[in-house]
Amino acid sequence: MRERVTIIGAGLxxxxxxxxxxxxxxPVTVHEAEPSPxxxxxxxxxxIHPWNGQLALEAAGxxxxxxxxxxxxxxxxxxxxxxxxxxxxxxxxxTGERPEVQRGDLRQLLLDALPPDVVRWGHxxxxxxxxxxxxxxxxxxxGTSVVTSLLVGAxxxxxxxxxxxSAATPEYVGVSVVETFLFDGDTRHPxxxxxxxxxxxxxxxxxxxxxxHRESGGTxxxxxxxxxxxxxxxxxxxxxxxxxxAGEFDGWAPELTALITASDTPPVLRRLHTLPAxxxxxxxxxxxxxxxxxxxxxxxxxxxxxxxxxxxELGQALAENGDDVENAIAGYERRMFERAATEAADEDIYExxxxxxxxHSMVALLAQPxxxxx
Numbered sequence: 001m002r003e004r005v006t007i008i009g010a011g012l013x014x015x016x017x018x019x020x021x022x023x024x025x026x027p028v029t030v031h032e033a034e035p036s037p038x039x040x041x042x043x044x045x046x047x048i049h050p051w052n053g054q055l056a057l058e059a060a061g062x063x064x065x066x067x068x069x070x071x072x073x074x075x076x077x078x079x080x081x082x083x084x085x086x087x088x089x090x091x092x093x094x095t096g097e098r099p100e101v102q103r104g105d106l107r108q109l110l111l112d113a114l115p116p117d118v119v120r121w122g123h124x125x126x127x128x129x130x131x132x133x134x135x136x137x138x139x140x141x142x143g144t145s146v147v148t149s150l151l152v153g154a155x156x157x158x159x160x161x162x163x164x165x166s167a168a169t170p171e172y173v174g175v176s177v178v179e180t181f182l183f184d185g186d187t188r189h190p191x192x193x194x195x196x197x198x199x200x201x202x203x204x205x206x207x208x209x210x211x212x213h214r215e216s217g218g219t220x221x222x223x224x225x226x227x228x229x230x231x232x233x234x235x236x237x238x239x240x241x242x243x244x245x246a247g248e249f250d251g252w253a254p255e256l257t258a259l260i261t262a263s264d265t266p267p268v269l270r271r272l273h274t275l276p277a278x279x280x281x282x283x284x285x286x287x288x289x290x291x292x293x294x295x296x297x298x299x300x301x302x303x304x305x306x307x308x309x310x311x312x313e314l315g316q317a318l319a320e321n322g323d324d325v326e327n328a329i330a331g332y333e334r335r336m337f338e339r340a341a342t343e344a345a346d347e348d349i350y351e352x353x354x355x356x357x358x359x360h361s362m363v364a365l366l367a368q369p370x371x372x373x374x
Contacts, residue, residue, distance in 0.1 A: 013291035013307030014154030020315025042104035074100035076199035084253030134286030170273035180263035295340035
């Protein structure tokens with residue numbers, strides 16, 4: 001394949017694609033809106049699955065580097081009720097198949113595996129248009145543009161590339177999240193750290209819950225999740241967001257509410273969205289999507305893994321099909337559509353976590369033997 005591939009978005013999926021293409025000698029450029037790799041925190045912990053994420057990293061030739069990033073002991077998890085009573089405590093006994101890494105570390109591993117000029121930072125895509133014969137133009141916020149014969153939208157939920165293929169837009173799923181961080185938890189927040197344990201915490205009740213992960217250095221990364229209208233907390237300043245969110249957990253154990261009220265960073269409000277289940281499009285020459293741009297779903301542990309496998313499979317298809325780019329993309333899209341539809345049909349984890357049976361419904365789910373294959 002001789003054409004240069006243009007990728008919009010330097011998330012995990014786009015970078016895996018870039019790395020696989022680079023390994024096969026295919027020229028590639030990634031355009032990323034953020035001004036630098038350190039512009040913001042890159043999310044929290046990711047469990048990397050053997051049936052998708054690990055396969056993608058193997059295709060990228062980065063299995064060894066990935067293993068060096070794994071945080072030991074993080075495959076443990078516990079379920080608590082609102083009073084702080086431990087209902088399930090499953091320690092990490094070393095037999096799990098889904099090792100945990102920090103998203104930012106994994107992203108940096110992928111960036112370090114690419115030549116420094118592959119990623120063009122500070123290139124925020126604001127629109128794209130077809131020019132005919134499979135060529136497309138992407139416009140950036142700084143007034144520049146690029147014309148390409150092969151465009152890949154890896155630019156997430158609000159993709160600027162997606163309208164070239166589909167009129168679908170993300171819809172709110174009814175869950176809002178207030179994200180917080182407590183640093184040096186064992187020393188500065190010992191009660192909250194003890195509640196979280198060594199890995200993941202699910203403190204749940206019908207309609208709401210506090211989810212937390214122990215990151216490196218004793219950081220406690222928390223997501224207070226509630227089923228609320230989309231305009232909940234709209235227009236409030238950070239202190240008001242904290243107060244209102246904490247008020248929703250009035251009467252909960254103080255070591256749990258401290259994960260919200262004692263945050264060492266301003267709270268970040270997120271609203272969860274999804275694309276329609278089974279989202280797909282007719283083949284359009286010269287352009288495709290991967291990851292959340294193609295099949296956005298509420299966070300369920302699979303999103304980053306699916307995006308990386310998308311990137312790996314697309315890169316391999318382009319490498320194996322030579323100059324028959326359209327055949328490569330068509331085959332990739334068929335497999336990606338099937339995979340995303342299967343995932344969308346799986347059990348609704350949010351109904352398990354926040355439905356009328358919570359927290360015992362989550363205990364029942366996590367008490368099942370871990371599936372080793374998909």
